Amino acid sequence: MTSAFTRSLMKLMDEHDDIITITADMGYSVFENIQTKFPKRFFNTGVTEQASASFAAGMALSGYKVFFYAQAAFATMRCFEQVRLDVAYNHTNVKIIGTNAGFSLNQLGASHFSVEDIGLMRLLPQFTIFTPGDPKEMEWAMKEAYKIDGPVYIRFTKLGSKTFHPRSFTNKIGNIIILAKGIDATLFISGGLLEMGMEVRGELKKKGIDLSVVSVPTIKPINSEMVLKEIRRTKTVFTLEEHSVIGGLGTTIAEIIAEANLNIHFTKIGFPDKYTSVTGSIAFLLDYNGISVDKIVKVILKKIKYS
């Protein structure tokens, strides 16, 4: 995923000389080539997330499109007020790249986990939020981020490196993408859990259940009509994300369902509303928070059995 990001940024900076990239001292093995190739348009602003967000806004107000890169936790929550007031309120062309979201920095604990960032960012008017689920969605999100006149948040984790879309993949902002069309239930996924979602589909198929797997690469804005069309089709709906069950994809879909007065079955699968105070592999931490193929299959089976 990171290499898709770097590749896309390199290409965009090659094509457009109004792009500035700044990083708050992050980017080891990510930015070396960009730094060498564009010494006048790449800045390491040091460990100054607050000033960096304001600096990015200042540059954007003076005619640049600024990609601001840092760990998701620090690019959003550390400098949330600067993002809110300087980046969002001023409707600037600042594109925040939140890398290593979720439990990506699995060994590093609470300071580096980022499981609340989408919830916070969704609150900000004017922001477009991308949660690319594979390298093709990342390339598309980067291209769109450049084209959009306004602030953008691209959020990704260490997962999602397997490609699901064709080479020529493109999409419309807000549209969802049905990866596998089923008839019994729908699993909406944002971010890097598409592979797990497809495995869940495979397991359920063995039990005679045909699950739809849908990728949601833009959390905001979202094409509610498309979402509702899918929901009305299967009437049993699950969401899956590397984020708290509060504020992210699950909440977004729940809001759509609530406002449409639908009588359907709905379950959010994400991180429960509590802190994770242990370390371990990413797979372990996901499983610890209820996210593994087996656990998701169980949740879905239980729901379908009683529905």
Added chain:
Amino acid sequence: MKIKDDYGLLIKEAKEIRKQIFSIIVSANASHIASSYSIVEILVYLYERVLKIDPKKPTDFNRDRFILSKGWGISALYSILYKKGFIDKKLLDTYCQDGSKMIGIATRNGVPGIEATTGSMGHGLPIAVGMAKALKLKNSNAKVYVIISDGEMDEGSTWEGILLAAHHKLDNLTVIVDYNKWQSFGRTNEVLNLEPLTDKWKAFNWNVCEVDGHSFPQIHKAFESLKMVKKQPKVIIAHTVKGKGLSIIEDKNDYHYKTPRGSELKIAHKEGLI
């Protein structure tokens, strides 16, 4: 003698601006009159002698940028923007009225001449650093000026911006610290001591001048001497008096919050502010 005459005109304008501030603050029953009075001479000097901004083209790319980081001094900025023709009297008189864009803290909402939304402290300087860097990259000769408060120097983001500006050698950036020695709830040296303030800026590789922020000759001298400075950002530490210009509010923190009223209006009248 010409220079003396110039200062006379500036002094006269400062008086007019204080009258204007008084009028809109009292009409709106608004706060922060003392914060505005503390920066009147600096603003008058900036708008009369320094800033190259055409009021008819306030978004022209090559304009100088001015950011009032201490956005709560906005009644002073609105008053001078009116005086210089950026906004009209009709708009000025809606200050803090229902539905008006003339908000009580600097807000970038389309009012000509307002470059940034500030008032949440420690934002103006880092934004200005980004603007100054962008102008250099675009080979523009435009300059960026920021007034920050002493209270804002408590904020970590201000110091992050100070580091960034010096690292990038932004000699197109000038900061003026309105050092009136009051912050929201007390004296700066009692709440969070900033001293030795000049040494701190120097140690961060800025070119520093100290002035009496109400003395036009001193302000003039500082801006003239800083013109020569290359490859360093510049800061003027302006020693000021909060509430300067109206005896009963001078050096009193109460008028960060209170609006003059009742018998205070008579004194203001006697002192030529009404």
